[in-house]
Amino acid sequence: MSADGTTGRREFLSKAGSTAGVVGLTSLAGCGENDSEGNGSDGSDGSDGSDGSENLGDPLPTYTYLNNAQSYNPPRHDAINLIANQFGELGFDMDVEVLEWGTLFNRVDVEYDYDFSTWHTFFTIDPVLELSTTMYSENTSEGDGNFAGYENPDADELMDQYLVEPDSDARIDLVHELQQTLMDDLPQMPVVDMPDIAAFNNNQVDNWEQELELGYNSYWTMINLEMQGDETTLKGYWPETLSTMNVLGHNDENKHTYQFAVMYDTLLRLNGDGEFDTEVSLATDYERVDETTFEYTIRTDHSFHDGEDLTAEDVAFTYNYINDNEVPLFSVQAGFLEGAEVVDDSTVRVNLSEPLGPFNRLVATQLPILPEHQWADRDEPSQVNVQEPVGSGPLQFDYWEKGSEFGLTSFDEHFASVDFEDRYWRIIPEASTVWSNLLDGTLNYEPFGRIDRQLDENRDADNISVETQPATSFWHCTPNERTDGLDDPAVRKAAYNAIPRTSIVDQILFGVPEPGFNVVSPAFGPLHAEDVTTYEDSVETGRQRLQDAGYTYDDEGLVHFPAE
Template identity: 65%
Template sequence: MVLSDEDVNRRKFLKATTAGGTAGLTALAGCSGGDGGDGGDGGDGGDGNDSSEDGSDGGDEAGNEGSNLPTYTYVNNAQSYNPPRHDAINLIASQFGDELGLDMEVDVLEWGTLFSRVSQEYNYSFATWHTFFVSEPVTELNNLFNSGNTDPGEGNYSGYENPDLDELMGNYLGEPDADTRIDQCHEIQQILMDDVPTMPITQMPQAAIFNSNQVSNWQADLANGFNSYWTMINLEMEGDTSTLKGYWPETLSTMNVLGHNDESKHVYQFNMMYDFLVQLNNNAEPDPEVSLATDWNRVDETTMEYTIRTDHSWHDGEDLTAEDVAFTYNYINDNEVPLYSTQSQYIDSAEVVDEETVRINMAEALGPFNLAVANLLPIIPEHMWADRDNPSQANIEEPVGSGPMMFDYWEQGSEFGMVKFDDHFAPVSFEERFWRVIPEASTVWENLINGELNYEPFGRIDRQLDQNQDNENIGTQFQTAPTFWMFTPNERQEGLGDVQMRKALVEAIPRTAIVDQILFGFPERGFNIVSPAFGPLHTEDVTEYEESIDAARSRLEEAGYTWNDDGAIQAPE
């Protein structure tokens, strides 16, 4: 039996939930095709190791017999890490199994393992996470969807290939004229939203959640929202509060600014410990007042020159010089640091022109160089790094940067702390900042309300936020963000290279139920890979997808798919 669209959004959701809220959706892990089971008792919150929480292998129900497509694995974070996303993934997997007849299993993993399995190993069928923390969209789109990036670890984990799109993205990246890039970006969006190698499920807001008695003046930037450099240097502390007190649901894994895996928990720390040639203000504009470079000039299509502050120092007291800047760019490029491969592909060399000027020679023309490279490469001290031969594997115990915050301590598995660097040109107003590891959202909110914490850097959009946002001690601030929860199929797996299958899967995703019932109406339904937050680079003129099981099944039928008596889908022969 095929449920009506209304039933999909109401009956299915209610069937999956329990008195404890959306936690009951964990039972949907291990969904099977046809009328296959919900299974399990709601799970224990996920320990990050079980492949399906009811212990099944996701493929032994009678409803799966006769399907000529493989078992698909939807990787999921543990419920304790991000409960709403965990529940949304289980709901989507249930839709694919029960309503489209796919043979589904859900693999619950610790977040770092999940991230590596998808982004480095390409070992998955479907993935969903919060993505697109960037200031320049096409640089990231080129990394994610360029046909030349499909080998493991190169960036294109979807496996999507389109030579025409490759050419268009290359033209955009080499185009110096901003108005021309706008038209090119619109065409890029139209191609991607028609082929749907990835689909925004929800357009997530940037959220500042804080104790209003202790912290104020929250300003976001485009890429990192309310965790940005711009946010931190503009915060104002209230009363006698001098410590910014945050949390994260899991521990940091490294102090190596060149050796982390680009998870937000590391980015938000290193963005304060290190300087960058260019920093952005809250209008996504390069701002020389708060940047290491006080001026810059495009000499020609492939050459940039930067004027560097000559009165700045490293946290250990050594002078920061133009030589350090040139060293950084050459060192990252020469050592092929994987974390910055997207940026280093545009770097040929860097050279010191004089004591305050550095010239960057590009390997190929890059129009938005400041947004795509200069804003993203951390400047590192030559005297600390020159003798390290394998920088991405270096064991760094006490990092030395030049940013507005200095390393103080790291109690692995427990807490990380930084202190104010008094001599920074863009100082923060607080004396120290710590992040405490707190997995449970209820504990976070208790601490936020009583002042043991005073901000929520993880930005959870969940039931706890809905219930506590009106508390007299809590302040919230939201704005349109470039970020979204993505749904990405792995086109390397049988059946998922079919664009009609991908479009049907998108139509089967209950985006409205996820927004309204799991995320309490805070985000918008996803519809475009380039958010309105990017201003004129965004276009409304893209393919939109009906949210309908009937539409999904009709599309599959028109493409030659059928279902056997058990409800299992049959691919066209």
């Protein structure tokens, strides 16, 4: 994709060099510390700017790298500029387009109108749940989730086998093979393994316990927090406003997931050890009757926020409603559902259309239980304009002042209640304002999890504590394989060589995270594979890789396709 008014490579390098976070880094960017290159390249620089110029193919197109505004996420903004700069050194003609986050997300995730993009992968309870959306061949149509445009029947088969396999050890083998396949093809390039971070004012709140999927913004975290002194309000922020109050109509961005996870119950919840915990779940017992049948015993003394009883009928309705209406947010889960039925006042049976090995993890912890009396007459549920959501979770809707603040209040009748009376998020784009508010107590926690200079400078303050744990999410650089050149694994691998992961960690992220090397985070424990193809941080290695694949350079140092 070439954008009108693109910036040429030489001009771009000049501009990028004056951008915050890029100055002083370009000299380090080619000095990678990861020398475990999986392709056997000798790392030599085979390009002198004219090699093969007498037999050039067509030039690679100008590539547009979409970037978030600096105010939204300063370190990621700077990292993207640095990566684009290194792509220019590799020989790509680069343009960087800065967009407001919502516009950027829509361009990539819905319209597929981009060449390179970078953000956090979504937090997920299971890596294949995420990958079966973003890397599955059938999902390449607009808005279906595979924004990379990656198609590989072998990867599809591994994901399919994983989902139906009931044996956990066999699933480990399958997901390890999937990781190797994806790291060989590189449809998505892991840049940095971002940790879960809890930064908070310890005079007001303490006891932050992480949960695998949503880190320090999880249900488990919220029900275990301990307020300090006289404080009764949990006070956070987000750099941009929420988009919807529809639990079935959001786009799975963290800013929405963090709210709905505590506003709605699911059948099962995980504790901090990643185990199903019926003490804090709607279901007090569960049984796998056979490969395609599950039964759940639910609490009979629980209610929705509007006072109506939550019954087995509501649970069965929810599963059938999401399945019958093909809700996009839960398309993976719905693909395995046949239907749900009420057995008795406290028992619900869920029937599957085909086996799903990790059903409880992928479905029972994910589908929000809906009040039938609120949703039964709503058509096209993902499009409903919900003004005041009604769930049954430990926090309930209080107010939404669009563009400025969102408030929840505790639901004291919940079986796993919270230790605070209210929670609000204020919309604060500037990191400096966030930290001044954290220090003076106007805010008491930082849910966005930024790793930036403000964190580095303030983390040792007496009233500030910072907790970090490995997370399931990472910064990715994802090329759009619909674009000429980016459909070639050799080009993608060369681009990955050019990404200065070590410099990004050390110089932009203050040494807090680790450089990324796999599409499944180490936070997933045994599901993560260490032994995958790895790539050196080296522009020179990337250039040699391109030349080995038949690409050539012109006198301006720009890459051309192999000559026909």
